[in-house]
Amino acid sequence: MLKSASRLRNACSMMKFATNFNSSKNFQRLGLPISPDPNFPYIPPTSPGNISKEPVIEPSFDFEVDPKALLDSVIRHQIYQQKIEEPFYVADLGDVVRKHNQWMTLLPRVKPYYAVKCNSDMAVLKTLASLGTGFDCASTEEIKAIIGLGVEPENIIFANPCKAKSNIRYARDQYVNLMTADCADELHKIHEINPNADVVIRIYADDSKAVCRLGKKFGIPIDLVPELVQEAKEIGVNIVGISFHVGSGCTDATAYSDALLLARKAFNDIEAAGYNPTLLDIGGGFPGYEQPGLVKFDEIASVIRPVLDELFPRNVKVIAEPGRYYVASAFSLSVNVTSKKEIKKPSAEKMCMYYVNDGVYGSFNNIMFDHAVLPNPHIYRKDSRMENNENAYECSIWGPTCDSMDCLTAKMMLPELEIGDWLSFSNMGAYTVAAASTFNGFAKARLIYVNSELE
Numbered sequence: 340m341l342k343s344a345s346r347l348r349n350a351c352s353m354m355k356f357a358t359n360f361n362s363s364k365n366f367q368r369l370g371l372p373i374s375p376d377p378n379f380p381y382i383p384p385t386s387p388g389n390i391s392k393e394p395v396i397e398p399s400f401d402f403e404v405d406p407k408a409l410l411d412s413v414i415r416h417q418i419y420q421q422k423i424e425e426p427f428y429v430a431d432l433g434d435v436v437r438k439h440n441q442w443m444t445l446l447p448r449v450k451p452y453y454a455v456k457c458n459s460d461m462a463v464l465k466t467l468a469s470l471g472t473g474f475d476c477a478s479t480e481e482i483k484a485i486i487g488l489g490v491e492p493e494n495i496i497f498a499n500p501c502k503a504k505s506n507i508r509y510a511r512d513q514y515v516n517l518m519t520a521d522c523a524d525e526l527h528k529i530h531e532i533n534p535n536a537d538v539v540i541r542i543y544a545d546d547s548k549a550v551c552r553l554g555k556k557f558g559i560p561i562d563l564v565p566e567l568v569q570e571a572k573e574i575g576v577n578i579v580g581i582s583f584h585v586g587s588g589c590t591d592a593t594a595y596s597d598a599l600l601l602a603r604k605a606f607n608d609i610e611a612a613g614y615n616p617t618l619l620d621i622g623g624g625f626p627g628y629e630q631p632g633l634v635k636f637d638e639i640a641s642v643i644r645p646v647l648d649e650l651f652p653r654n655v656k657v658i659a660e661p662g663r664y665y666v667a668s669a670f671s672l673s674v675n676v677t678s679k680k681e682i683k684k685p686s687a688e689k690m691c692m693y694y695v696n697d698g699v700y701g702s703f704n705n706i707m708f709d710h711a712v713l714p715n716p717h718i719y720r721k722d723s724r725m726e727n728n729e730n731a732y733e734c735s736i737w738g739p740t741c742d743s744m745d746c747l748t749a750k751m752m753l754p755e756l757e758i759g760d761w762l763s764f765s766n767m768g769a770y771t772v773a774a775a776s777t778f779n780g781f782a783k784a785r786l787i788y789v790n791s792e793l794e
């Protein structure tokens with residue numbers, strides 16, 4: 340491992356960006372167009388902050404790479420050779436590929452429909468499209484983006500239970516026929532606009548074990564399913580199956596097996612009404628990385644597999660809508676310390692306030708919306724020195740805007756930092772860049788793509 344890391348570092352220091360672009364083969368293999376294709380890398384819509392930002396693709400290498408060493412060398416290259424000062428993501432598309440391989444190995448019966456809202460970065464979407472996943476879209480714009488990649492409309496589920504009429508019309512015109520609903524008024528609306536729609540009833544699955552609960556917004560309680568199905572019959576809506584979402588951040592894999600039992604009951608209700616349901620959608624919430632106290636993906640998979648086979652015959656197509664699972668660990672974010680204040684309290688240890696150049700209005704909106712807790716960062720010193728066993732002090736970390744809500748953490752223990760030092764946070768791919776704003780004129784973090792998954 341050490342050997343490959345130093346080879347990487349050598350390769351990194353030798354590389355010339357425009358002329359020595361080794362990764363083209365790998366991107367081609369993934370079906371990704373190669374820069375300077377105007378569609379790739381994806382350039383976010385221009386906003387005051389990011390007009391001058393040019394996304395960069397770092398070369399990849401033609402030998403086995405250790406993804407961590409690759410990431411480290413790319414970050415070092417940006418900081419110490421390119422001497423950039425703005426926050427940047429490194430997105431490892433190879434990590435997405437590995438996630439997909441793991442999914443297909445552990446849940447071969449379940450076809451993943453990636454939840455686009457989690458991270459709609461074009462390179463991620465292209466990678467997934469080339470791997471053959473389906474997509475869960477919730478809006479006209481998401482459908483447009485996925486259709487634009489050449490994905491067949493059959494591989495899209497319009498999984499927003501409460502849709503605007505204009506969005507249903509757009510989906511219909513794009514031949515996206517599969518959609519979810521959880522109430523009678525939605526069924527009427529869908530039928531009026533698209534009488535050929537295939538509708539999946541979203542049931543309420545008890546999400547009391549989840550960190551991000553969705554049940555208070557969506558899902559019909561199981562007891563009311565027979566009534567809704569009767570109404571569907573009367574309207575003439577085609578009901579094809581059941582979906583649920585256990586919420587995100589599950590502590591316990593039984594959330595899924597409990598929900599599968601409810602889904603089986605709902606299947607029975609649909610069948611009793613004379614329908615022939617053939618689609619089961621087990622939603623999202625699968626973890627994108629391991630966190631203490633939270634259930635792991637392989638544990639969920641081994642709980643789900645036998646229950647699926649026991650409750651649902653082979654003619655039932657099973658799909659899922661993983662979001663965070665695919666992207667969380669693929670992105671790391673590096674931010675620069677731009678200001679520092681020392682707080683000297685009498686009779687207390689030194690305490691520092693650090694200000695960094697991305698915050699909760701930008702990438703760290705996951706702290707607000709996704710209940711994320713700031714992970715411990717890796718520190719890159721501005722002078723590239725490496726130290727071990729440094730004393731840790733209490734500090735707070737703040738984003739760049741003038742809002743006092745813009746706080747990444749009120750308390751963390753870190754070695755003393757200097758202005759110009761860098762903090763790198765891993766597992767920053769889910770619900771980060773997707774909902775970032777340019778509030779107060781601060782640009783979104785730039786994206787740099789690598790691919791650690793080579794042939």
Ligand SMILES: *Cc1c(COP(=O)(O)O)cnc(C)c1O
Nearest residue numbers: 454587623624625660661662663
């Ligand atoms: C957000 C969402 C998902 C993805 O959830 P993750 O926790 O990211 O897996 C899946 N399905 C629906 C309907 C969603 O709204």
